[in-house]
Amino acid sequence: MKKQILHYRILEKLGEGGGGAVYKAEDTKLHRTVVIKTLAEDLIHNVSGRQRFLREARLASALDHPNICTVYEINEAEGQCFIVMQYVEGKTLKEILAKGPLDLHSALTIAIQLADALAVAHERGIIHRDMKTSNIIITPEGQCKILDFGLAKHFEEGTVPSDDLTVEGALLGTPSYMSPEQARGERLDYRTDIFSLGIILYEMITGERPFKGRSRIEILQAVISSEPPPMNLYNPQVSPQLQRIVDRALAKDPDQRYKSMRDMLAELKQVARQHFYETGTIPGEVSAALEPPRHVDRSWFSGRSLLKKVVGRLRRRPAWENGVSSQPSERSISSWTMKERKTLAILPFRNLSGDPEADFYGLSLADGIITELAKLQSLIVTPSSYVAKYHNREVDPQRAGRELAVEAVLVGSYLRVGTRFRATAQLVDITTNEILWSDKIDVDHKDIISLQDDIVRHIVEGLKIKISQSEQERLTRPLTSSAEAYEYALRGKHLLIKSTYQSYRKEDLDAAVQMFKEAIKLDPQFAYAYAGLGRCYTNYVIRGIGGVSYYELAEEVFDRALRLDETLVDPRIFRLYIYLFKGEKQRAREELKDLLHRAPNDATVHSVAANLYRWDGLYEYALREYNIRIKLFPVAAPEGYSGRGRIFTYRGEYDRAIAEFKKGLAIEPEHAGLRSFLAKALYHKGDIDDAIRLLEDTLALNPNIQYTRLFLAMCLARKGESERARAFIDDRFLNVAEADGDCALGLGALYALLGETRQAIAWIRRAIHIGNENYPWYERNPDLESLRSEPDFVELMNDLRARWMRLKAEMEGMGHSQPSRNQSALSI
Known part of the structure; x- marks a missing residue:
């Protein structure tokens, strides 16, 4: 091999075999190290050998995956046929x-x-x-x-691919x-x-x-x-x-x-x-x-x-x-049905009619069943957000169950013909693949409420769930007396889930609001519809597509929903964030205490608890709640790692933080949150160029995630690219920061990096007002160094430190012992 081929300078030979040689080289145009794989001279004119060589390059170049070596180029020059590939150190x-x-x-x-x-x-x-x-x-x-x-x-x-794996008898x-x-x-x-x-x-x-x-x-x-x-x-x-x-x-x-x-x-x-x-x-x-x-x-x-x-x-x-099934079979049905807590996923029902007008039943009927079953203390039900991806897909129950880390799955389908609604449902034990219950239910389309109640009852019986008298009464209480109102609510829920997890379109959210309002008009006592409407209003604020006035509307309808049905969990969760937005932190803590009592099996509740402790600067308590969330809901482990990684970032333990984020990415390589917070840890560690590359890649796939845009702006500001950094501060981001304590603090830090002290302190004040009182991080955050001599900032920090010290003393005085740093969810 010559010392140079085209614009590639050969550095050293890495290896050689019967098919050719491999070299380490420098791309003199792009100034990067590459690998060049050449075809052996005796194979250049061998048709099958040449075909295999070029096929390798074409097939590998068609794959874009972080665990597959990237092919940059296929070329021929100076009598050589070669592939240029990514150089991987290791x-x-x-x-x-x-x-x-x-x-x-x-x-x-x-x-x-x-x-x-x-x-x-x-x-x-x-x-x-x-x-x-x-x-x-x-x-x-x-x-x-x-x-x-x-x-x-x-x-x-x-x-089946044709066989071409033999050459000259070999x-x-x-x-x-x-x-x-x-x-x-x-x-x-x-x-x-x-x-x-x-x-x-x-x-x-x-x-x-x-x-x-x-x-x-x-x-x-x-x-x-x-x-x-x-x-x-x-x-x-x-x-x-x-x-x-x-x-x-x-x-x-x-x-x-x-x-x-x-x-x-x-x-x-x-x-x-x-x-x-x-x-x-x-x-x-x-x-x-x-x-x-x-x-x-x-x-x-x-x-x-x-x-x-x-x-x-x-x-x-x-x-x-x-003669034994090849499927995993660690336990019999009877063994797991006797456990204290069972785990269950309700998959979206499949629409067999082919009628798009009836498509809304699939997600919303599953969500209705999830909402009812989530009220039971002895059952852990996978939230709708994690099952939405199965909508209108033909799914193997065992595969879905393993993906969701549950022990049983409900799968179903439906057919709406004229005024009749026919549903088929099966409750499947994931470990044995046995059907615990199966039925075909044929009802008038106006009587879908009774269909949902029947399915809930059969699940409770099939899983042998012990329920209290009060839980039994709640399950038998009718959601609404109006079949028409229920259909509007189902349509609204379908559009809400679609907007939140699939289409991300404001138009779907607007339509969901109208559906829930129609349901309430038909039945003013319909708590489920009020809860759905409130969730829509909060989404306008969280996604930055509406003003904070939507929080006032949300609080009003959430209060109404809870007066009608105090067992609902979602309204309490989102009402807690509204309290934070209003600066009513103590009221938010009281709401959380009530939630933990009412819904100890709800992983989302423990996530909220972890985030609230994180904002209070009580890191060990936050870690404990993240641990409980992971234990209750293993499929959401990446979110748990993300939370833990953020805590270690606050502590300045950047290697530990990076380790947590990478654990999550090993399971979900494209998880935007993990990638973004990993980049932030790299940024604080000083690896700014690596952070920028990671954030840019993440934004290419998820252009509307505001905290990813914020972190990239901070990296650019740190590198002195002020105008590029400022370009990220648009109306949508400002709307999100107005209601989100993390984004508000991040925006304050960005302005501090840009040298705009007044704006920086204003946004930090806003972050504290809406609940982000994470005093240890304010004190440690290197992006705030330029503010530490500012009187207004000093006053803010002195007041915040006093509140933080009081809160720590109160927690200890109430008997909340400080968890061990190494305390595992298994010991809780």
């Missing part, structure tokens, strides 16, 4: 495993990243077909990058990581990657490859016919759930494997959450999900030579060969 997973197996935390977080990347590839019709540890780079920060799509193949959904691929069908030279689909990922996961956990032999032929024979030893013979920390995942991935019959990589990913996430809880990693001691891989404590490997002899003689039969 070690291959093969090199890392040469030092021994990984601990479960590292193995699971790597497996989740790989599964997410492959799921995206599969959904674009691309299978890798050569997944192995030498094709995976781990960066110093712990991020995975999949390399080498040289054997990748594109396939259309519903078809089978292409790496025997130790092949699937049985690949080893036999058969046609392949995405399930071959599932098998290969199962091998990689097995190797990460045990330090051993599951299929071995003294020759290529022996290895291929083992892949086809042998069963690997149980992982817990190598690593006693392996749970039955994790063993089942690997067993299913390594099924010899592709039909016995996961239906998709997404299904495997969902189960990996569930096992990861459970492992973190049991080890105290979440939410106890902080440990980054994205971090340099850690090897296992080798103390339990002391008898390894004997272990190897035992393992070598053991061969298992998988569950499906023993």
